[in-house]
Amino acid sequence: MVHAIKNTPSCLDWKLVYRDPLPTWISEHARIALIGDSAHPFLPTSVQGASQAIEDGVTVATVLKLCGSKEEIPTAMLAYENIRYDHVCQAQETGKSIREMWHKADLYAQEFDPESIKMPFRPWIFENDAEKVAIAKVSALGLSVLTNSIRKSRRRLRRVNCLDRDGRRRRKSVD
Numbered sequence: 294m295v296h297a298i299k300n301t302p303s304c305l306d307w308k309l310v311y312r313d314p315l316p317t318w319i320s321e322h323a324r325i326a327l328i329g330d331s332a333h334p335f336l337p338t339s340v341q342g343a344s345q346a347i348e349d350g351v352t353v354a355t356v357l358k359l360c361g362s363k364e365e366i367p368t369a370m371l372a373y374e375n376i377r378y379d380h381v382c383q384a385q386e387t388g389k390s391i392r393e394m395w396h397k398a399d400l401y402a403q404e405f406d407p408e409s410i411k412m413p414f415r416p417w418i419f420e421n422d423a424e425k426v427a428i429a430k431v432s433a434l435g436l437s438v439l440t441n442s443i444r445k446s447r448r449r450l451r452r453v454n455c456l457d458r459d460g461r462r463r464r465k466s467v468d
């Protein structure tokens with residue numbers, strides 16, 4: 294490590310840029326859906342960006358397979374968002390809490406316990422089977438029923454993030 298650092302000619306200051314969850318991942322007419330980092334950039338401290346992107350892809354593939362006709366594709370995209378949205382937002386939040394834990398740790402304190410900064414085990418993330426979840430939700434509620442609550446959840450998110458209807462921030466976040 295010392296050798297590597299001594300032989301490094303220059304360093305790059307790579308800023309970690311955080312984004313609040315977007316109010317929606319779906320275009321107005323539900324013909325375009327964002328997945329992966331374009332929908333939800335993750336802090337590296339969550340260690341979840343790639344896995345959540347893959348789970349999005351699996352969910353999109355599953356709802357498309359379950360929809361009956363071409364006309365149902367926009368409904369399937371709304372169902373994809375509805376199935377994934379809360380889960381992904383919660384996973385995004387873990388990036389913030391783990392960052393806080395690591396950045397605020399006093400490594401030189403006498404009573405410092407390395408166990409206190411261990412990466413938390415998050416079974417609700419690690420054991421999530423995106424295909425099974427999508428099939429179970431669509432079987433239980435149907436594609437179109439799943440989309441009914443979406444307006445409500447978007448309104449709730451806009452309120453939480455202080456966004457107007459177009460997703461613009463109305464006042465500065467307290468984060």
Ligand SMILES: Cc1cc2nc3c(=O)[nH]c(=O)nc-3n(C[C@H](O)[C@H](O)[C@H](O)COP(=O)(O)OP(=O)(O)OC[C@H]3O[C@@H](n4cnc5c(N)ncnc54)[C@H](O)[C@@H]3O)c2cc1C
Pocket residue numbers: 328329330331335337340341342343344345346
């Ligand atoms: C240093 C580092 C470490 C990471 N470690 C982890 C980890 O341990 N675990 C984890 O789960 N995640 C990790 N991630 C996050 C993970 O890499 C991303 O979350 C994941 O790659 C997102 O996948 P994506 O397909 O959404 O986007 P990307 O992988 O960014 O793919 C987007 C693709 O689109 C292409 N593209 C862009 N613009 C255009 C255009 N106009 N036309 C055509 N193509 C275009 C890009 O070239 C790219 O190939 C890490 C990321 C970094 C940077």
